[in-house]
Amino acid sequence: QKEVEQNSGPLSVPEGAIASLNCTYSDRGSQSFFWYRQYSGKSPELIMSIYSNGDKEDGRFTAQLNKASQYVSLLIRDSQPSDSATYLCAVIKAAGNKLTFGGGTRVLVKP
Amino acid sequence: NAGVTQTPKFQVLKTGQSMTLQCAQDMNHNSMYWYRQDPGMGLRLIYYSASEGTTDKGEVPNGYNVSRLNKREFSLRLESAAPSQTSVYFCASSEGRENEQYFGPGTRLTVT
Numbered sequence: 001q002k003e004v005e006q007n008s009g010p011l012s013v014p015e016g017a018i019a020s021l022n023c024t025y026s027d028r029g030s031q032s033f034f035w036y037r038q039y040s041g042k043s044p045e046l047i048m049s050i051y052s053n054g055d056k057e058d059g060r061f062t063a064q065l066n067k068a069s070q071y072v073s074l075l076i077r078d079s080q081p082s083d084s085a086t087y088l089c090a091v092i093k094a095a096g097n098k099l100t101f102g103g104g105t106r107v108l109v110k111p
Numbered sequence: 112n113a114g115v116t117q118t119p120k121f122q123v124l125k126t127g128q129s130m131t132l133q134c135a136q137d138m139n140h141n142s143m144y145w146y147r148q149d150p151g152m153g154l155r156l157i158y159y160s161a162s163e164g165t166t167d168k169g170e171v172p173n174g175y176n177v178s179r180l181n182k183r184e185f186s187l188r189l190e191s192a193a194p195s196q197t198s199v200y201f202c203a204s205s206e207g208r209e210n211e212q213y214f215g216p217g218t219r220l221t222v223t
Contacts, residue, residue, distance in 0.1 A: 032209065044154070046213060049209060051209070097159075097161065098159060098169065099212060101153050101154040103153045
């Protein structure tokens with residue numbers, strides 16, 4: 001079992017719809033969770049961080065964390081073609097400051 | 112405020128050659144990291160430096176060395192490049208308990 005798992009996609013979403021991305025992790029003691037967006041040929045860009053159970057909203061993005069079920073999700077509302085990218089889930093385990101990344105979910109927003 | 116910068120952007124090496132990838136950050140962050148990204152393998156940590164004067168191995172350290180030159184700069188050295196080191200290399204930095212990491216633009220390295 002991979003430490004951080006994501007569906008590789010592609011997740012195809014019509015423009016204006018909600019894109020829902022999921023990520024599961026294996027270390028129950030993990031404390032910090034991040035979503036990065038990576039355009040093709042570019043570096044990862046931090047878009048959301050979440051540390052406690054529940055929802056965290058920032059603009060069109062909402063991160064949801066459920067530590068009991070060991071999953072974290074990202075919702076993108078009113079999806080735009082510019083949201084087409086690969087979204088990486090990353091987790092910091094209980095001890096230390098090292099990020100472990102999932103393989104990423106490719107999102108395609110179609111006009 | 113440039114954030115995290117990396118040089119060079121592209122590099123082609125022959126097997127056995129050496130080179131140093133440079134990374135600098137102007138955000139006054141204590142922690143710095145080197146990753147490689149390969150298709151199908153995702154981002155993997157090579158080395159990191161929690162603070163000036165310290166370095167630690169990550170998931171895939173073999174074939175690499177690092178130097179934390181000062182608080183701003185963290186370099187990655189390939190002593191004898193191998194085709195398996197063909198990859199995109201990213202440097203990142205972070206600060207504080209939240210440990211949000213910010214990435215540089217990357218170096219695309221090809222070893223023939």
